[in-house]
Amino acid sequence: MLENRKGLTFYALGLSYKKADAETRGHFSLDKESSLLLLKQAKEKGIESIVVTSTCNRTELYGFAEHPYQLIELLCHNTIGTVEEFQKVAYIYKNKEAIAHVFRVGSGLDSQILGDFEIISQLKHSGRLSKKLGLLNSFMERLINAVIQASKRIKTETDLSSGATSVSFASVQYILSNVNDISNKNILLFGIGKIGRNTCENLIKHSKNQHITLINRTKTKAEEIAGKFNLVVKDYASLREEINATDILIVATGAKNPTVDKFCISSKNPLLILDLSIPRNVNPDVCDLENVTLVHLDQLSKITDSTLERRKLQIPLAETIIEEIMTEFNQWVANRKFAPTIKALKEKLNDLKKAELDTQRKKFKNFDEVQAELITKNLIQKITNHFAHHLKHDDDSPDESLELIKRVFQIERTTHV
Structure with missing residues (x-):
């Protein structure tokens, strides 16, 4: 057992794309501010160790508690999700099952798109933040480091992540497969967080398009990205004008409520909108317009190709690496006893x-x-x-x-x- 001297148990709990749709995941999504607030509340309540992760695919808490409800309550208190809603789609693992789950998540085996390792960078960041606040005990720190080690070995020793396997790549793949004459289309990218930046890089690499415009609430961030690739940057105030001048709109903002709706669109020209945000940042009412096609990241993640099929063949080797490192970790835990x-x-x-x-x-x-x-x-x-x-x-x-x-x-x- 992994219970410590205070009778606490290690839990990994949350919800993901497997059972929770995009709308539900949006209800439990945590941005930087709400994650920090959750951690501070955890400290006030005497939680000794906790790590928070929240991506477009999942929101999870890893930590020690007397009962999982202590962690669930923290999550619901800092999001608009309810306990009842959480219970319908959630999973709760404890002790060795929780350890195994963290390994699969961090190693890309539980990603919405197989081999997507973007979660590991957030796990690193989340671990550092918890440590800074005094909320990372030796068990949790060792676990995160072991998962990082497994992730690195899988990247170098297998082809699980060969090529790009992420929502950003899937969005570009969708555009290339469904839009003719892509190099001459006007593309507007609204939001340049991590997914937005990766999408931008994939677009430039694969589409050879020279007509990409960036808009971000903080213009200086967009200008930093634009400078690398010689792209056009427009003010946030001109968002509607730019939407009506584009052929493809990619929305990847971190806003808590929709920023684009049908009232933003007056042009009658065909418009493809890709919403890569959680919570959704494009109001479904845009589908009322006959010239608009809306695709959300949950639809993009279902795209499979020969590359993804090849990655599936790498799963046994990746699992062998995980088992080896996880066995070492569990032995360390046993020795601590x-x-x-x-x-x-x-x-x-x-x-x-x-x-x-x-x-x-x-x-x-x-x-x-x-x-x-x-x-x-x-x-x-x-x-x-x-x-x-x-x-x-x-x-x-x-x-x-x-x-x-x-x-x-x-x-x-x-x-x-």
């Missing part, structure tokens, strides 16, 4: 040594302090090493062995992670 008892045993033996040396000093006039200290120190180290080796390799009854050591040496019973 024995550490307090071994430490207490060593302290007990040192107490016995001290008492015995005091007795021997009184008996012998020329008592050799240095020699006696060296011999007893070495003996204690060898004895504790033997016990530690036995506990680590006792697959049948390690708990019974622990209890026996505690009884024989009269060590106070304590339970730790």
